[in-house]
Amino acid sequence: MKAMILAAGRGQRMMPLTQNMPKPMLVVAGKPLIEHHIVNLKAAGITEIVINLAWQGDKIKDYFANGSKWGVNIRYSQEVAGGLETAGGIIAALPLLGDTFIVINGDIYTDYDVSALTQLHLQAGEAHIVLIENPPHNPNGDFALSHLSSDSQKYTFSGIGRYQADFFNDFEQGVRPLGPILAKKLTEHLVSTELYIGQWDDVGTPERLSALNQRQI
Template identity: 70%
Template sequence: MKAMILAAGRGKRMMPLTSTLPKPMLKVAGKPLLAHHIINLRQAGIVDIVINLAWQGDKIKQYFGNGEAFGVTIQYSQECEGGLETAGGILHALPLLGEHFVVINGDVFTDYDMTSLTQLHLEPGEAHLVLVENPAHNPDGDFALRHLGPDSQKYTFSGISRFHADFFKGLTPGVLALGPILREKLAEYQVSTELYLGQWDDIGTPARLDELNQRLAVK
């Protein structure tokens, strides 16, 4: 199984930290966010990784190369300036990803065990989302747990998921957001969900990055 790490975003809310650096290269506990993801994936036995690139993507290539130094194999999916949004980026990278793959947002920090995603059984066209408790910046959440019904409490999408490639069948390449597609497929019972209660942080602002590093420093 392969994994895709989404790293093409502009990171405007992280300015000025991202003026010359892609957001997933910002450091947490002394290592780039991307390095934490690669380590977690390798520990789960996922060693074939695709990283999409747009803003300052050359910095990612220079640091990680082909992945050999990190015990993995890395391929890069180059996007146009400005990127293609999440679904558009995945669709663009599909030829590199195979039938089953994990997707992780490059700008989150988590200790979620990716091994559980490798053990899921997905039918063609299905997807699975990892949800987390709602942080202060997203109090209303994104999606409900499927087994509780669409009108139950909503939780926040962690940016961690697994897809069967056919989930994206019929979509038109280009700039394309993932959220509306997930909502449509959830209503059609093609998306399963789970709630993760462990370590998870969305590195969306410089203040959140500082807070996370301070918390980790005192552990």
């Protein structure tokens, strides 16, 4: 199975830290955020990794090259300046990803064990996403658990999921966020969910990054 790490975003809220650096290259616990994902994927037996690039993408490519230093094989999906948003980035990279794959946001820090996702049995056109308890910056959440009614408690999308490639069949290439697609497919019962209670941090602002590093010392 392959995995994709989303790393093309500009990281505007992280300025000035992202003035000349892509957000997934910001350091947490002595390593770039994205390196933690690569190490965790390798530990789960996933060695074929795709990374999408836009803002300052050469810095990611220069640092990781083909991934051999980490025992993985990395391929890159280059996007236009400004990027294609989450779903747009995935759709553009589909030729590199195969029939089923894992996707992880490059700007989160988590101890979630992605090997659990490799054990899922998804049908054609389906996806499975990981939700987490709502952090202070997203108190209302994003999605309800898929086996509950739509007016139930909503939780925050972690940026981690597994997808069948044909989940995206109805959508053309271009700039496209993932959230509305997930919302639509949830109503069609094509998305399953789980709630993860372990460590998860969205490194969305310099203050959150600083607080996270303080906890990791």
